Amino acid sequence: MSSRHHDSAQDNDQNESTDETLHQGKGRPTPKRREAEARNQRPLIPNDRKEAKARARSEREKARLGMAAGDDRFLPAKEKGPQKRLIRDYVDARWSLGEFMLPVMIIVIVLTFIREPMIVTIYTVGLWVFVAALLIDSFVIGRKARKIAADRFGKDEVEKGLGVYAAMRAIQMRGMRLPKPAVKRGEFDPNRRL
Template identity: 45%
Template sequence: MFWSKKKSLDQGHPAAASSDARPGAKNRPTPRRRDQEAANKRPLVVADRKAARGTDKVRRKEALARQREAMVTGDDAHLPARDKGPERRYLRDYVDARWSVGEIMLPVMLLVLLLSLVRTTWALTTVFVLVYGLIIVAVIDAVLMWRRVKAKIAAKFGPTKVPAGGAMYAVMRAFQIRPTRMPKPQVKRGSFPA
């Protein structure tokens, strides 16, 4: 009914049927929706699963290699999400620039373990004092360090830019021995970030 009128109109006007290339125009007919959807369809499961698994494995290997390299060099583009951002970098640099009690805990605990094998009263008393005393001092040092670095991050980046989970991030980094920290320290001791 309606389309017959359109056909008769198109046949009556030969200029409407032939389209000349106009500048700024699309100059092609709009594709039908069915054709566009068919062109965009891709299978959920590829036909050659073995080849897909191989390419996926290679892609994952390359991504992990870039991430490992970034952990050594400090390249922010390829770091994992928990380490990205200028606030996290500032936090890492601040922790790496200072001496903390937490990083000497592991070597002292090894000494305490050896002392605990000696079954004398003085050795057991020394073990008790060393373990609990060192833990208390390390916790106090970590709390004071976090308060200082939190204030510095708020002053530099703004009070809303203090990273969520930053306290645990800083404390866990402070409790690791410096050479084993990942991402690797990018600053020397004593050179605090500006």
């Protein structure tokens, strides 16, 4: 019976200590609602809308030009880094079948209006041959890009997805690529300082 009395005394001591920790305040009174709302209130629109609009436009233009130039500060995360820059230079310095995909597709669309069976057969077979060659070219570009990155940065340091990144860039027409090509055709140097 005395052990039961002793346990209840310990429980009371623990309850008092937890009550003290629960009732410790933050050291200042809770602000009234109107005080909190007044503190958080700020104008929804700037005082000078024309100036804010012009500033936002100039910032967007600066970011667009920075991205086109390949400045890492303005590039999206998927385009940043020395490995991506190396791969962009490799892809931009070579010719690839992917660059001709859009013009070929436009020609095929125009040819679909011709109902002559022989012409339909020719452009259908030609399109499939082009697609097969494009897939092979993309595979070769991806493998070569990974090899170049491994030679430059070490096999263990190569980022995932560099081959796909190279293939996707190669499929775009050279003039439509962003960031814009920094090297001319045939001027790729894998040892160039990035």
